[in-house]
Amino acid sequence: MESAATLLAEVEDRIAHACRVSERERSEVTLIAVSKTHPPEAVESLIEAGCRVFGENRVQEAQAKWPELRERYPGVQLHLVGQLQSNKADEAVALFDAIHSLDRPSLAQALARAMQKAGKAIPCFVQVNVGNEEQKGGCAIAELPGLLAEARTLEIPLAGLMCVPPLGIEPTPFFAFLDKLARDNGLEGRSMGMSGDFETAIVLGATHVRVGTALFGGRG
Numbered sequence: 695m696e697s698a699a700t701l702l703a704e705v706e707d708r709i710a711h712a713c714r715v716s717e718r719e720r721s722e723v724t725l726i727a728v729s730k731t732h733p734p735e736a737v738e739s740l741i742e743a744g745c746r747v748f749g750e751n752r753v754q755e756a757q758a759k760w761p762e763l764r765e766r767y768p769g770v771q772l773h774l775v776g777q778l779q780s781n782k783a784d785e786a787v788a789l790f791d792a793i794h795s796l797d798r799p800s801l802a803q804a805l806a807r808a809m810q811k812a813g814k815a816i817p818c819f820v821q822v823n824v825g826n827e828e829q830k831g832g833c834a835i836a837e838l839p840g841l842l843a844e845a846r847t848l849e850i851p852l853a854g855l856m857c858v859p860p861l862g863i864e865p866t867p868f869f870a871f872l873d874k875l876a877r878d879n880g881l882e883g884r885s886m887g888m889s890g891d892f893e894t895a896i897v898l899g900a901t902h903v904r905v906g907t908a909l910f911g912g913r914g
């Protein structure tokens with residue numbers, strides 16, 4: 695098993711290469727280390743290796759794992775990258791620095807209420823179901839303008855768009871499409887790209903890449 699520092703250096707090399715070929719600055723891309731299923735010790739090794747932004751996909755798991763890490767490493771950020779139930783909005787707002795899975799008006803309303811209650815505004819990415827897949831998080835492409843309008847009315851800070859393209863298909867067209875949707879809607883952020891394809895995502899404009907396996911090794 696390679697050390698956290700080695701794995702991080704390998705991922706950083708891949709990011710640097712993708713930035714170079716697309717004439718982008720490394721500072722334009724945030725690396726989110728997706729630590730779901732991995733124990734706090736694995737997170738700590740990556741923090742010590744220099745990682746500063748982490749992602750979890752379940753509120754419950756993050757609640758169990760992160761309060762202590764947060765206390766010990768106050769400079770570290772935590773993003774929610776997985777689906778969120780409206781009844782967990784308060785917990786999510788308390789725990790996370792950004793949410794990548796805003797995908798329906800009812801959730802926008804719940805988050806707006808939770809943010810108001812907590813007196814804390816959290817940047818949100820609107821997740822788009824770019825492959826038009828059943829059973830997948832993300833708003834339908836046709837519903838994006840309405841959802842963005844709703845989020846703006848509710849004064850939710852919009853960070854950008856997020857997607858998880860269909861598995862097993864070439865992701866390039868989906869990344870290009872998310873980039874276009876972000877541009878058309880005047881949004882800065884593009885949260886796209888995972889362990890297998892983040893270089894392509896960076897070349898196509900990703901501002902946030904969500905990398906699990908390549909940083910932590912396989913999930914047990």
Ligand SMILES: *Cc1c(COP(=O)(O)O)cnc(C)c1O
Binds near residue numbers: 728730889890906908
């Ligand atoms: C697990 C997960 C990732 C990371 O996937 P890897 O292939 O392990 O890099 C990225 N985004 C989301 C939404 C995830 O749930």
